[in-house]
Amino acid sequence: MSNVVLQIENLNKTYMLGKRPVQALSNLSMHVNQGEFIAIMGPSGSGKTTLLNVIGCIDKPTDGQVLLDGIDVAKMPENQLYKIRRDKMGFVFQTFNLLPYLNARENVELPMEGKIKSKSERKKRAKELLAMVGLSGREEHRPQRLSAGEQQRVAIARALANNPAFILADEPTGNLDSENKQEIIKLLAKLNLTQGTTIIMVTHDSQAANHTERILLLKDGKIIKEKEGLHLAKKNNKCPNCGANIKSTDDICPICKKPINAIEEPFSS
Ligand SMILES: Nc1ncnc2c1ncn2[C@@H]1O[C@H](COP(=O)(O)OP(=O)(O)O)[C@@H](O)[C@H]1O
Numbered sequence: 001m002s003n004v005v006l007q008i009e010n011l012n013k014t015y016m017l018g019k020r021p022v023q024a025l026s027n028l029s030m031h032v033n034q035g036e037f038i039a040i041m042g043p044s045g046s047g048k049t050t051l052l053n054v055i056g057c058i059d060k061p062t063d064g065q066v067l068l069d070g071i072d073v074a075k076m077p078e079n080q081l082y083k084i085r086r087d088k089m090g091f092v093f094q095t096f097n098l099l100p101y102l103n104a105r106e107n108v109e110l111p112m113e114g115k116i117k118s119k120s121e122r123k124k125r126a127k128e129l130l131a132m133v134g135l136s137g138r139e140e141h142r143p144q145r146l147s148a149g150e151q152q153r154v155a156i157a158r159a160l161a162n163n164p165a166f167i168l169a170d171e172p173t174g175n176l177d178s179e180n181k182q183e184i185i186k187l188l189a190k191l192n193l194t195q196g197t198t199i200i201m202v203t204h205d206s207q208a209a210n211h212t213e214r215i216l217l218l219k220d221g222k223i224i225k226e227k228e229g230l231h232l233a234k235k236n237n238k239c240p241n242c243g244a245n246i247k248s249t250d251d252i253c254p255i256c257k258k259p260i261n262a263i264e265e266p267f268s269s
């Protein structure tokens, strides 16, 4: 049975621009199951970042419910919200947001400071996380000495620091070239499969979106379409083209030999 970890009901968010109200989210309802990898697409200004920030307890809705494991965080006071952010959420941003004067390991250790008392424990965990994202040997490098793709890997390791229930990624591939884009999406998909972390990723990139298991299309603060992505086929160990049995790590179907990815626009028709 699927286990709902996030349930959103009738969410509204209105910003005031001077005296003019801007409705960023409009009566939006959705749910996310434990361990899902979800993409949120939609034109600029459709409310994607607002939705992610409300889910991540960075921003508060005007009204509606945001149930995290059954607990409504929409009206929770800030002194409780920061603990939810720290313990349940890992954030990944388009611009990486690493601290330039800290090295990779120290950036990953930072969110652990309120949680893990021992310095050596934090260091050990940061090194393990950096190894998990493929950055062994780069621990002592400052961000400026790392490539864009490597910086985003550090940011993903940092997001995993406190073993969050959710990774919330806002355009994580937006500043990367196509090769690094692919690598970051593969890394997120791998973490989703191996760690079971629920991932909600905002993206403009239809190829990236196709590598998740469910794609939601937002317009004017509402979800207007929903589609299955290829990660679902991989999780079910079925080729999306011919239905043959595949391994979740396969990139080419061993039977029909077609690549287990798609390049078509998810919402072209
Ligand atoms: N802090 C803010 N103050 C006023 N309007 C905002 C603010 N943040 C977002 N908006 C408006 O809300 C709408 C949705 O924005 P956003 O969630 O950033 O969209 P997206 O991430 O899809 O581009 C836009 O019209 C935007 O201008």
Ligand SMILES: [Mg+2]
Residues within 6 Å of the ligand: 048, 049, 050
């Ligand atoms: Mg945005």
